[in-house]
Amino acid sequence: MGLNYQLVLWNKHKKTYDKIIAAGMLLYIILFAATTLIFNSETSIETLVIRAFGSLAIIMLHIILVIGPLARLNTNFLPILYNRRHLGVSMFIAALIHGGFSMFQFHALGDVNPIYSLFTSNMDYGSLTNFPFQVLGFFALLILFIMASTSHDFFLGNLSAKVWKRLHMMVYLAYVLIIAHVFLGAFQQETSPFTIGIMVIGFIVVASLHLTTAFKERKIDNTKTEEKNGWLKVCHISEIEEDRAKIFTVENERVAIFKYNGKLSAIHNVCKHQGGPLGEGKIIDGCITCPWHGYQYLPSNGQSPPPFTEKVATYELMLEDKTVYINPKAFDEGTEVKPCNY
Amino acid sequence: METIITVFLTILGIYFTIGLLFGLYFLFIGATKIDPLMKDTKKNVRVLLFPGIIVTWPFLIGRLFKSKTT
Numbered sequence: 001m002g003l004n005y006q007l008v009l010w011n012k013h014k015k016t017y018d019k020i021i022a023a024g025m026l027l028y029i030i031l032f033a034a035t036t037l038i039f040n041s042e043t044s045i046e047t048l049v050i051r052a053f054g055s056l057a058i059i060m061l062h063i064i065l066v067i068g069p070l071a072r073l074n075t076n077f078l079p080i081l082y083n084r085r086h087l088g089v090s091m092f093i094a095a096l097i098h099g100g101f102s103m104f105q106f107h108a109l110g111d112v113n114p115i116y117s118l119f120t121s122n123m124d125y126g127s128l129t130n131f132p133f134q135v136l137g138f139f140a141l142l143i144l145f146i147m148a149s150t151s152h153d154f155f156l157g158n159l160s161a162k163v164w165k166r167l168h169m170m171v172y173l174a175y176v177l178i179i180a181h182v183f184l185g186a187f188q189q190e191t192s193p194f195t196i197g198i199m200v201i202g203f204i205v206v207a208s209l210h211l212t213t214a215f216k217e218r219k220i221d222n223t224k225t226e227e228k229n230g231w232l233k234v235c236h237i238s239e240i241e242e243d244r245a246k247i248f249t250v251e252n253e254r255v256a257i258f259k260y261n262g263k264l265s266a267i268h269n270v271c272k273h274q275g276g277p278l279g280e281g282k283i284i285d286g287c288i289t290c291p292w293h294g295y296q297y298l299p300s301n302g303q304s305p306p307p308f309t310e311k312v313a314t315y316e317l318m319l320e321d322k323t324v325y326i327n328p329k330a331f332d333e334g335t336e337v338k339p340c341n342y
Numbered sequence: 343m344e345t346i347i348t349v350f351l352t353i354l355g356i357y358f359t360i361g362l363l364f365g366l367y368f369l370f371i372g373a374t375k376i377d378p379l380m381k382d383t384k385k386n387v388r389v390l391l392f393p394g395i396i397v398t399w400p401f402l403i404g405r406l407f408k409s410k411t412t
Contacts, residue, residue: 004382007390119347149394158377159401167398 017083021090028056046105054098060091062202069209078291085151092148099141133185140177143170221249231325247279250328258299263339265299266315301336361396376409
């Protein structure tokens with residue numbers, strides 16, 4: 001949120017995270033280089049750089065892919081999610097160094113255009129064991145470039161959240177391409193069960209965390225409820241923590257029902273910024289605060305406090321015998337709804 | 343297969359060339375027309391946005407035309 005765009009929206013916490021990311025990357029490169037020089041001293045500098053940054057990018061991509069589901073399963077991971085954008089751009093830089101050095105070493109020293117050379121130096125596209133795996137890496141890098149270059153609020157606002165989200169969901173396609181790139185490339189020569197095992201375990205962790213989150217969310221969406229004169233029963237009021245919300249699905253839309261200062265208010269669960277789950281956030285300074293990037297909304301009308309203009313739909317609540325009921329019909333975005341007192 | 347590769351890389355090249363040309367216009371003139379926040383945005387931020395504009399130019403051209411017709 002701001003009145004003009006900044007280069008990077010740094011704050012004290014983000015600076016700390018960025019220092020941790022930079023230190024972690026540097027430490028990994030040093031350790032990788034030291035290990036390679038000890039156990040395989042004949043490795044050239046170019047090969048060392050290619051392998052170090054390639055493996056670093058893969059490790060970072062795995063971390064990036066598990067942050068989302070981990071944050072949905074345990075709120076302790078939310079601070080990492082908050083800084084995921086910087087981790088993504090750092091990962092792209094590592095992948096770019098890997099790709100750039102590979103391109104230079106294998107394709108830039110001849111008289112053919114390096115990109116054309118990448119696609120045509122090995123034309124064995126029908127083979128599995130001799131597949132031109134570098135092409136897969138090229139497409140993965142292209143996707144990572146699209147994502148990294150649009151990782152700014154300008155694009156979120158001007159491409160629309162829907163288009164932006166779709167572009168960034170391509171990370172899963174990049175992940176598949178990278179897995180294939182590694183298995184059809186490096187692992188054709190790599191015989192170490194340790195390295196291959198790490199990659200397989202990484203895939204299993206990413207896949208199982210996503211499946212667990214999907215099952216958890218499906219459970220919320222499929223919750224059966226009672227209807228009373230057009231109102232849907234949500235839960236007993238004690239089931240909602242103070243300054244927190246319960247997420248409830250009405251007419252295929254998730255709604256966040258917040259409890260605060262002796263009042264209850266309900267708004268649409270999806271943040272206008274990056275589609276974050278508002279119901280997993282909390283009330284800070286009287287505002288519903290998105291757990292992903294801190295966008296704020298007033299509970300009674302779903303509007304961001306002035307001068308900001310984001311708005312989400314609101315819902316009407318009713319309390320009867322300490323049981324919360326919701327009117328499934330959503331009001332227009334930003335509509336004032338009197339909070340339900342308890 | 344070589345023909346497919348040549349055609350694909352030519353299309354990719356054209357896409358990025360258009361993006362580059364559009365990006366130069368959009369960065370300093372067009373962006374302000376569709377996004378008021380760009381008015382007070384510094385030059386270094388605009389440079390940071392440049393690669394993304396090259397990539398997403400079809401969407402941004404759409405936005406630019408939409409803003410002219412409304």
